[in-house]
Amino acid sequence: MMNAALASARADTLRLRRWPTVWVLSGIWVLLNLMFVYVFRYLSYRNGSGPAAGDGTPRAELLAGVLPDRVAIAVVQGLPMFGGAIVLTIGALAAGSGYGWGTWKTALTQGPSRLSVAGGTVISMAGLVLAMLAVTFVVDLGVASALAMVEGQPLGLPAIGPLAKAIGAGILVAGMWALAGVAIGTFTRSPALAVGVGVVWVLAIENLLRGVASLLSWLDPVADVLPGTAAGSLVEAVGATPVGEGGSPGVVTNLAGWPAAAVTVGYLLAFLVLTGFLVRRRDIAG
Secondary structure, eight states: OHHHHHHHHHHHHHHHHTOHHHHHHHHHHHHHHHIIIIIHHHHHHHHSOSTTTTTOOOHHHHHHTTSGGGHHHHHHTTIIIIIHHHHHHHHHHHHHHHHHTSHHHHHHTTSOOHHHHHHHHHHHHHHHHHHHHHHHHHHHHHHHHHHHHHHTOOOOOOOHHHHHHHHHHHHHHHHHHHHHHHHHHHHHOOHHHHHHHHHHIIIIIHHHHHHHHTTOGGGHHHHHTSHHHHHHHHHHHTTOOOGGGTOOTTOOOSSOHHHHHHHHHHHHHHHHHHHHHHHHHSOSOO
16 A cells, blocks of 8 residues: 555656646745745835834844744744645645546546555645745745845854754644645545635634634634644744734744644644545545
């Protein structure tokens, strides 16, 4: 079964690599990351005004946020919302198109089991998540190093401990959203519907529930264990600035680090199990 899953993963990776939508969405994520982490903050630092300075953030802190020793945090602080929505969209398209285009049904006629084919999609998505994080890190490091040289600042890298924590948090958060997309795509068996449901949940419903919970205290326990809340809390725990203090949207302080990590891992496993259950139990036809 493992050999079949790896063969399926290679085929699915080839499909994703040649799919223009994946490249466009990945490029959008890199651009959003650069805009929110570097462009807005640096312009605010230079001009003393702008989106990042409007909350009263000191200029020295604005500059510190775009230097190389903050690169690890820069990579992950956009993942709870915008990065998560993009990764979820790719996952939903990868799984939903397997039904909508008939590729899973065609693959299954060649002999591999359903779990092998679905497992191939999960493995290919894991590779894509790691690649996106690696590319984002390299791009951010290059931009941060250039800004540091322009401003005459040191080119020091993050310490190993904080770097490892941030990378681990980024893998967990991005992996959770990717598997959420795969699960939704498998459930709906439609790439368009899966993308719509996923994006609305990440960008609208979760924010609405957290906003209502701030008015109705009995909703706090529910809001605290939402996928986006866990992701935002985990990213904040490794050093990202909360949205209320001038940080990226989606970064919150509802949970401490380890509880946030546990909830994130729980959702990751739940989405994985749900995908396997749906693939095994339902008709593969779209």
